[in-house]
Amino acid sequence: MNMVLSVSKLGEGMxxxxxxxxxxxxxxxxxxxxxxxxxxxxxxxxxxxxPNAAAVIREALSKALVHxxxxxxxxxxxxxxxxxxxxxxxxxxxxxxxCNLEAIDYLDNEILEWRLQLLPQPxxxxxxxxxxxxxxxxxxxxxxxLDGIINKVLIVTGFCSAGLVRVTQFTCGGFVMGxxxxxxxxxxxxxxxxxxxxxxxxxxxQFPTIPPVWCREALPPPxxxxxxxxxxxxxxxEDRHISLEHANIDISPDLITRLKLQFLExxxxxxxxxxxxxxxVWRCRAQAIAYxxxxxxxxxxxxxxxxxxxxxxxxxxxFSNARRLVDPPLPQGFYGNCVFPVAISLPxxxxxxxxxxxxxxxxxxxxxxxxxxxxxxMAKNKRNDHDxxxxxxxxxxxxxxxxxxxxxxxxxxxxxxxxxxxLGFGEVDYGWGPPIHMAxxxxxxxxPVCIMGSPPSPRKGVRLMxxxxxxxxLSTFCQLLMDQPLKEVSV
Numbered sequence: 372m373n374m375v376l377s378v379s380k381l382g383e384g385m386x387x388x389x390x391x392x393x394x395x396x397x398x399x400x401x402x403x404x405x406x407x408x409x410x411x412x413x414x415x416x417x418x419x420x421x422p423n424a425a426a427v428i429r430e431a432l433s434k435a436l437v438h439x440x441x442x443x444x445x446x447x448x449x450x451x452x453x454x455x456x457x458x459x460x461x462x463x464x465x466x467x468x469x470c471n472l473e474a475i476d477y478l479d480n481e482i483l484e485w486r487l488q489l490l491p492q493p494x495x496x497x498x499x500x501x502x503x504x505x506x507x508x509x510x511x512x513x514x515x516x517l518d519g520i521i522n523k524v525l526i527v528t529g530f531c532s533a534g535l536v537r538v539t540q541f542t543c544g545g546f547v548m549g550x551x552x553x554x555x556x557x558x559x560x561x562x563x564x565x566x567x568x569x570x571x572x573x574x575x576x577q578f579p580t581i582p583p584v585w586c587r588e589a590l591p592p593p594x595x596x597x598x599x600x601x602x603x604x605x606x607x608x609e610d611r612h613i614s615l616e617h618a619n620i621d622i623s624p625d626l627i628t629r630l631k632l633q634f635l636e637x638x639x640x641x642x643x644x645x646x647x648x649x650x651x652v653w654r655c656r657a658q659a660i661a662y663x664x665x666x667x668x669x670x671x672x673x674x675x676x677x678x679x680x681x682x683x684x685x686x687x688x689x690f691s692n693a694r695r696l697v698d699p700p701l702p703q704g705f706y707g708n709c710v711f712p713v714a715i716s717l718p719x720x721x722x723x724x725x726x727x728x729x730x731x732x733x734x735x736x737x738x739x740x741x742x743x744x745x746x747x748x749m750a751k752n753k754r755n756d757h758d759x760x761x762x763x764x765x766x767x768x769x770x771x772x773x774x775x776x777x778x779x780x781x782x783x784x785x786x787x788x789x790x791x792x793x794l795g796f797g798e799v800d801y802g803w804g805p806p807i808h809m810a811x812x813x814x815x816x817x818x819p820v821c822i823m824g825s826p827p828s829p830r831k832g833v834r835l836m837x838x839x840x841x842x843x844x845l846s847t848f849c850q851l852l853m854d855q856p857l858k859e860v861s862v
Contacts, residue, residue, distance in 0.1 A: 376469075376470055376475060376484070376485050376488045376489075377469045377470075377488075378488050378489070380464060380465075381465045382464070382465045383462070383463065383464040383465070383494065384462075384463060385459060385460035385461065385462060385463070385502075386429055386432050386433050386436070386460050386461045386462075386463045387433065387436070387443060387458060387459070387460035387461075388433060388436040388437045388440055388443055388458060388460070389433040389434055389436075389437060390437045391458075392436070392437060392440035392443065392456065392458050393440060393456055394456050394457070394458065395455075395456050396447070396449065396453050396454065396455050396456070397441055397453060397454045397455075397456060397585060397587065398451070398453055398454075398587055398588065398592060399451075399452055399453060399454060399555070399556075399587055399592075399593065399707075400587045400590035400591065400592065400593075400707060400708065400709075401590065401591040401592060401593050401594070401752055401776075402590060402707075402708040402709065402710065402776070403452070403554075403555055403556065403587065403593075403707060403708050404451070404452045404555070404593040405554075405708075405776055406778075407554075407778065408554030408555055408708065409554075409555060410554075411551045411552060412550075412551065412552050412554070412559075412811070413490060413549070413550065413551040413811065413812040414549070414550045414551075414791075414796075414809060414810060414811045414812060415478055415486055415489055415490075415547055415548070415549045415550075415809070415810050415812060416547065416548040416549075416550065416796060416799070416806040416808070416809050417472065417477050417478050417545065417547050417806055417807055417808040417809070417810075417827075418545055418546050418547070418548070418801070418803060418804070418805075418806050418807065419472075419477075419544070419545045419803075419804070419807050420544045420545055420803040420804065421544065421545060421546040421801060421802070421803040422544055424546045424801065424803075425465055427573050427801060427802065428569065428573060428801060429463055430572075430573075431569045431570070431571075431572035431573035431801070432461060432463070432569055432572075434572040435565065435568045435569045435572050435579070436460065436461065438568065438578075438579055438582065438583055439565050439568065439583050439706075440456055440458065441454050441456055441503075441556065441585065442461070442503045442504050442556065442557075442565065443456075443457070443458050443459060443460045443461060443503070443504075444456045444457045444458065444459065444503065445457055445459065445500055445501060445502070445503065446501070446503070446555060446556075451592070451593050451595075452555070452593060454556065459500060459502065460502070461502060461503070461504040462491075462493070462494045462502040462504070464491050471545075472545040472547070477545075477807065477808055477827060478547065478808060478810055479808060479810075479827050481617050481618075481619065483617075483812075486549075486810070486812045487812065489547050489549050490549045490551060490812060491549065503556055548799075548806075549812070550562065550566075550796075551812075554708055555708075556707065557706050557707065557708070558706075558707065558708040558709065558710055559791065559794040559796075560692065560694075560706070560794050560795060561705070561706030561707055561708070562706075562794075562796075563794045563795030563796045563798070563799065564581060564583070564704070564706050564795060565583070565706060566796070566799045567580075567581075567795060567798055567799050567800075568580075568581070568583070569799075569801070570799050570800045570801045570802070573801040573802050574800065574801070574802045581703060581704045582704050583704050583706055584701075584702050584703075584704035584705045584706070585705075585707070586701060586702060586705050586707070587707055589697060589699075589701055590697065590707075590709065590749075591748075591749065591752030591753065592752075594752075613816075613817055613841055614816050614817070614841060614842070615815075615816045615817065615818075615819060615838040615839060615840060615841060616838070616840065616841060616842045616845050617816075617836075617837070617838050618835075618836075618837050618838075618845055618848075618849065619810075619834055619835070619836055619837075620834070620835040620837065620849055620852060620853075621826045621830065621832055621833070621834050621835075622648065622832050622833045622834075622835060622852070623831075623832045624831050624832045626832075626853075626854075627644055627647065627648070627832060627833060630647040630648075630651065630727065631644070631647050633727065633728065634647065634727070634728050634731050637728050638728065638732070640735075642731050642735065644823075644833060645788075645790045645823060646731050646734045646735060647727075647731060648823060648833060648835070649687060649689065649734060649788045649821075649823075650727055650730035650731045650733075650734060651727060651852060652786070652788065652821050652835065652837070652839070652852070653685070653687045653722065653730065653786055653788075654722060654723070654725060654727065654730055655848055655851035655852050656786060656819070656839050656840055656844075656848060657685055657719055657722045657723045658723050658847075658851055659840055659844045659845075659847040659848035659851055660840065660844050661719075661723055662844075662847050683718070683719055683784060684716045684717065684718055684719065684784065685716065685717055685718075685719045685722045685784045685785075685786070686714055686715065686716045686784060686785040686786070687714070687715045687716075687734070687785075687786050687788060688712065688713065688714045688715075688785055688786070688787050688788070689712075689713050689787065689788045689789060689790075690710035690711065690712055690713070690789070691710065691711050691712075691713050691738060691741055692709065692710060693709050693710060693711040693741070693745050694709045696711070696741060696742050696745040696746075697709065697745065697749065698746065698749070711741060711744065711745055711748070711775065712775050712776065713734075713737050713738060713741065714737070715733050715734060715737050717733070719784065744775065747772070748775060751772060785818075785819065786819045786820075786821065786839055787818065787819065787820045787821070788820075788821045788822075788823070789820070789821070789822045789823065790822075790823045791809070791811075791822055791823065791824045792823055792824050792825050792833065796809055797809065797825060807827055807828040808827040808828070809824055809825065810824075810836065811824075811836055815838065816838060818838070819838065819839040819840075820837065820838045820839060821835055821836070821837045821838075821839055822835070822836040822837070823835060823836075824836060835852075
């Protein structure tokens with residue numbers, strides 16, 4: 372498909388809360404302040420209908436910001452990372468484009484250039500202000516004659532430093548919302564909660580169904596050392612001589628049911644869809660890499676990149692929601708970061724030979740340890756008790772405790788899994804129904820990742836959005852996932 376998507380900016384400005392909001396400075400939690408959460412997570416949400424979406428969402432946004440007024444402020448170092456409630460608002464851009472949703476397959480494709488066009492750019496820097504939320508509305512100017520009716524295309528887009536939001540409304544009546552969230556202020560569930568509130572105001576509801584709660588004081592604060600010692604730079608993975616291929620793989624409800632039923636019959640216990648698919652992706656990835664590496668001659672670069680993948684340990688890593696594991700549990704409406712890392716490691720040879728049931732068991736055993744691990748982490752990082760922080764403090768204390776949030780080495784044999792289907796983005800409704808499609812944008816081609824979401828409506832099941840194998844392994848990986856015979860693979 373050779374079509375070029377052209378987007379032109381029509382206007383821009385700040386959307387401020389429609390009422391006076393509190394001022395002052397709010398503290399962030401230790402998790403909020405993690406260096407890794409300064410990065411932005413980007414995604415696109417496609418809606419089939421939504422005439423005049425830009426005006427509707429702009430007004431709803433100003434109402435939602437009254438309740439979510441911290442998102443209208445800015446991050447400051449004072450000297451710890453904090454949030455200043457300045458009421459400066461959300462950056463909102465209106466733009467136009469020259470196509471409709473059908474012409475770009477409702478973004479059910481892997482054309483990165485199109486997706487990047489639908490993401491907004493931050494505003495020109497002014498007094499160091501980096502808005503926590505930016506939005507851009509793109510009108511599509513092309514007119515098409517369908518059944519004698521002229522349809523107009525519109526795109527609405529948006530960005531936030533805690534997240535990026537882009538809404539694109541087309542002449543066919545649909546629109547696309549792009550999101551780019553920095554985890555500093557919201558995690559995935561929190562970002563979805565905010566967008567659902569915007570949707571409620573767009574539908575005429577006077578107050579959010581779930582009132583937002585800040586409550587960062589319930590979690591440990593950043594240590595004082597952060598004020599004097601800058602966080603270490605995150606590792607640079609772009610020097611790896613690998614290029615992971617992006618692939619969308621739809622898993623049918625029948626296969627999911629079969630995997631879960633197999634576990635139930637052999638163990639007498641249920642397992643979740645995430646557990647079943649995370650186990651399968653992890654195992655099939657290891658098998659695909661080994662199969663192709665043994666079937667084809669390896670180059671020196673291949674040997675360098677795949678040393679661990681052929682004979683070392685493999686790791687599956689993911690974050691688990693810890694809102695209910697904190698004592699006392701965080702209240703409903705909390706929209707900050709409260710996730711806890713989980714990691715499972717196996718020798719690569721053992722992972723390739725393990726059964727699906729054995730791997731699911733390992734995942735469940737690791738998750739079962741979370742309550743005790745969260746309790747221990749809270750005790751080690753008590754709020755208002757900084758005595759345990761000193762110049763000699765590092766990730767490994769004298770008692771053998773290892774900080775679970777310490778940056779991992781992240782070798783090529785670490786697979787990151789994430790479940791987006793249950794965060795709540797699929798429930799966002801601005802008055803024309805939930806999105807028909809949601810897709811992440813431009814993940815790293817050097818860090819293995821698998822995101823679990825939903826396939827475009829009306830299809831059912833789970834869509835795996837992966838960047839976890841190179842092109843030479845992709846066909847084998849997909850066939851293993853779908854239980855297809857490997858003899859059909861050409862190597």
